[in-house]
Amino acid sequence: MRARAGWLVGVAVVAVVAGGCGSPSAPPASSAPASPPAPAPSATAPGTLPADAPDVIKLPPGFAPEGIAVGQGSTAYLSNRENGALYRVDLATGQGAQLAPPSGKGMQGLKVRDGRIYAAGRSAGDARVLDAATGRQLASIPLVQRPTEDNNLINDDLLTNDTWWLTDSRNPVLYRIALKPDGTPGDVRKVQLTGDYRHQKGVNANGIALTPDGTGLLIVQSNTGTLLRVDPNTGNARTVDLGGEKLDDGDGLLLDGQTLYVAQNDPNKLVVIQLDKTASTGRVTQRIADPRFDNPSTIAAYAGRLYLPNARFGVDATPTTAYTVISVPLPR
Numbered sequence: 001m002r003a004r005a006g007w008l009v010g011v012a013v014v015a016v017v018a019g020g021c022g023s024p025s026a027p028p029a030s031s032a033p034a035s036p037p038a039p040a041p042s043a044t045a046p047g048t049l050p051a052d053a054p055d056v057i058k059l060p061p062g063f064a065p066e067g068i069a070v071g072q073g074s075t076a077y078l079s080n081r082e083n084g085a086l087y088r089v090d091l092a093t094g095q096g097a098q099l100a101p102p103s104g105k106g107m108q109g110l111k112v113r114d115g116r117i118y119a120a121g122r123s124a125g126d127a128r129v130l131d132a133a134t135g136r137q138l139a140s141i142p143l144v145q146r147p148t149e150d151n152n153l154i155n156d157d158l159l160t161n162d163t164w165w166l167t168d169s170r171n172p173v174l175y176r177i178a179l180k181p182d183g184t185p186g187d188v189r190k191v192q193l194t195g196d197y198r199h200q201k202g203v204n205a206n207g208i209a210l211t212p213d214g215t216g217l218l219i220v221q222s223n224t225g226t227l228l229r230v231d232p233n234t235g236n237a238r239t240v241d242l243g244g245e246k247l248d249d250g251d252g253l254l255l256d257g258q259t260l261y262v263a264q265n266d267p268n269k270l271v272v273i274q275l276d277k278t279a280s281t282g283r284v285t286q287r288i289a290d291p292r293f294d295n296p297s298t299i300a301a302y303a304g305r306l307y308l309p310n311a312r313f314g315v316d317a318t319p320t321t322a323y324t325v326i327s328v329p330l331p332r
Helices: none
Strands: 013-016 056-058 065-070 075-080 086-090 096-100 110-113 116-120 126-131 137-142 154-159 163-168 173-179 185-192 205-210 217-221 226-230 236-239 250-256 259-264 269-275 282-289 300-302 305-309 324-329
Touching (some): 065 116, 075 110, 110 154, 116 154, 154 205, 154 250, 163 205, 217 250
Antiparallel strands (some): 056 324, 065 075, 086 096, 110 116, 116 126, 126 137, 250 259, 269 282, 300 305
C-alpha cells in the first residue's frame, strides 16, 4: 500500500460482530457504533437536458458496464466490471471517452462526491477512490485478505455524511469505511449481517441505499429477492414487508425521498416501491418493462430521468460486444 497526493491508503481494519457467523477474513471484533446517517436527500440531481438528449447511449464496444454515477452537471461515469476501466459521458449529448484505462481489476458500483469517485472493487477485494477529473487512482483500501473470485465480490456502495458503505455478495458482511471531512478514507470496520439475512450460494447482498429517515440501511439480496432493512450499528437485518412481492435478481438501488427504485437483472425490469419513512414496509407501485432493457445493473438520476446501464450478463464480454445505457423518464 502507498499514499498518493496526501491520501491515507494504509488503514486499520476491525470488525463489528453482531452474531456468531464468521467470514473468510474476519478481523478482531469491535463494538464502536456508527454515526447516524443523515436523512436521505432527493436522488434527482437538478439540471436540464436538451430536447434531443439521447435516451440510448452507446458505450465503446467491449465496455462491460456495471456502475453509474452522476457528477458535475450532466457528466456521468461508468465502471467496467471486467477490467476496471472508467468511462465519462455527457448525458446531454451521449458523447464520451475513456477516463481511466483498464487496471486489470474489475470495478462495480460507483458514487461521486466533491470531485472524487468512490468505487467497489469487485473480486479484487478492495474499495477505490479515483480523481473524477483525471481518472487517477488516489487510494485502494483492502477489505479482504487474499482475495479471489470465489471468496469475495465487493459489489455496490453508498456514501453518507461521514461513512462509505460497501456490500460483499460472497460474505455476510457490510464494510464501513470512515470518511474524514476532506473525503479521505479512514478505518474500515466489518458489520456482520444477522437477523433475517440468510446467506446462500450465489449473489447475496447487492444494492445498498439509506432508509428515507436516514436511520438505517437498505440492501437487496439478489438470490432471495428480499429487501432488508439493516441496523448500521449491529448489522441486524429485518425484512421489509412488501406485501409478498419479491425482487428476484435485484441489483442497484436508488432512493428518492420515500421512493425506492430497484434494477432487476434477469426480469429486465425497473421496480418502483413506495416506502414508509423507516422502511419497515413498502408497496410496489410499478414494475416497468422496457424492450431496450438487457440486464440493467444500476441506476442514476439526472434532470428528471433515470439512467440504467445494460450489463448483458448472459452475453460473453468480447472486444466487440455492444453495450448501452438506457434512459427513462423518472416514474411518478
